[in-house]
Amino acid sequence: MAHITRALAGACAVTALSVPALAETLTIATVNNGDMIRMQRMTAPFTEANPDIELDWVTLEENILRERVTTDIATRGGQYDVLTIGNYEVPIWANQDWLLPLSDLPDYDSEDLLPPVRDALSVDGTLYAVPFYAESAMVMYRTDLAEAAGVTISDSPTWAEIRAAAEAMTNKDEEVYGICLRGKPGWGENMAFLTAMANSYGARWFDPDWQPQFDSEEWNATLTDYLDMMTSYGPPGASSNGFNENLSLFQQGKCGIWIDATIAASFVTDPENSTVADSVGFAQFPNKEGVDNHGNWLWSWSLAIPATSDAPEAAKTFVAWATSKAYTEAVAEADGWRNAPAGTRASLYENAEYQEAAPFAEMTLNAIESANTQKASVQDIPYTGGQFVAIPEFQGIGTSVGQQFSAALAGQMSAEDALAGAQSNVTREMTRAGYISR
Structure with missing residues (x-):
C-alpha cells in the first residue's frame, strides 16, 4: 500500500x-x-x-x-x-x-x-x-466662428473679452451657443469650474478665521456673471452639463467657447470624433480685469x-x-x-x-506649472487647493453649494438666494465641524 x-x-x-x-x-x-x-x-x-x-x-x-x-x-x-x-x-x-x-x-x-x-x-x-x-484649465474656442464674428481672443484673455466673444459667436437659430461651461452639480463638477472662476475674480471660500465668504462682492460678481453668460449665450439644459456633456457639444460644433480641463484638448482636435478639429484655438484661463490671478487649477x-x-x-x-x-x-x-x-x-x-x-502642449504645460495650489486666492486664506478646498469636509459642502448654484442656473432661484443659501449652509457645517467657534 x-x-x-x-x-x-x-x-x-x-x-x-x-x-x-x-x-x-x-x-x-x-x-x-x-x-x-x-x-x-x-x-x-x-x-x-x-x-x-x-x-x-x-x-x-x-x-x-x-x-x-x-x-x-x-x-x-x-x-x-x-x-x-x-x-x-x-x-x-x-x-x-x-x-x-x-x-x-x-x-x-x-x-x-x-x-x-x-x-x-x-x-x-x-x-x-x-x-x-x-x-489644468484653459479656454478652447472655435477660430472659424471668432473670425466670422470679427472677434479676437488673446492668449491671456479677461472675462470681459470672453463675454464679448461669446455674444458675437452665438447663433441660436443654428444651435450654436457662444459659451459652454459646467452646470452639473458636484464638488468636482460645477464647483471645480466655479471655484476657479471665483479665484480669478479675487474671491475666496473662507477668510483666515474659516468664515465663509459667499456674501462678498467678489462671489456675487462671479455667480452673477456666470449665470448671465450662460442664460444669454449658453446651451439649453446647461444645469445638467458636466465635462463629458460639454465635450460632446463642442465636438458637434455647438459651442463657440468652452473653458475646462486642458485634457480635453486632444479630444476636441481629434478629427475622427470632432467636427471642428481643424478650427480650435487655445488661451489661458481668463481673469477679471484688475485681478492678477488666472484661476489655473491642478x-x-x-x-x-x-x-x-x-x-x-x-x-x-x-x-x-x-x-x-x-x-x-x-x-x-x-x-x-x-x-x-x-x-x-x-x-x-x-x-x-x-x-x-499637440498644438496645445506648451499651453497645457504652462498652465500646470503656473497653478498655485498653495495660495489659490489673491486674498489671505487658511487652506490650500486650487479648484477645491483641501479639507475632508469639502466633498459635502462643495456639493451642497454646487446644488444651490446649479438650481440658480436652472432658473429655480436667483443668484442672491443661491449665495445666501451657500453662506448659511457652509457656516452651519463649518461650525458643526469645529472650524468656527460656536
Missing part, C-alpha cells in the same frame, strides 16, 4: 505542477472619460505579460465614482484593488493610512513626473498615487491602491504599467501622439513628435 500511496502522491504532485496558479483578480474603479476608457482598451499587452492577473473594471460617472470609492475606503469595505482618485483625496486618505505607499513601484521613473503633479500626490516625500494624466486622475486590497503586489504591477512611459508610447503608436496621456511626465513635453502633434 505504501508504494501505491507514494505513486498517487507523485501523480498529484505532477498534476499540481502542470496547473497554473489561480489568477488574482484586480477590481479597478475608474471614471467614464475618454482616457480611462482608452486604458481599458489598451490592456491586452498587460494581461498577456501577466497571465496571473485578471482585470475587472467598474466604470462610473464622476460624481458616482467619488461617492462609491469614498464610502468603500472610509468603511474599509475592500471592494476595490485600484482606485481612480485625484490630488484632493490623496493627502487626506494617506494621512488616514487608507492608501499604500507607492515609492517602490517596479521599473518606475518617478523622477520624470512633473514636480507639481508628483508633489500633489505625495505626503512627506512619499508617493501615494501615480498620475494617469494631469490637467488636477490629476491618478491610480492608488487601498490598504484593504488583498492583491497589493499585483495592483502595484498594474498601476506601474498603466502610468509608465511605455504605456504612453503604446498609446502614441496606436492612436497618435496627440492622444498620449498628458500632464504627467517631463519626457513627454521634451518629445518633438508630441510637440508637433
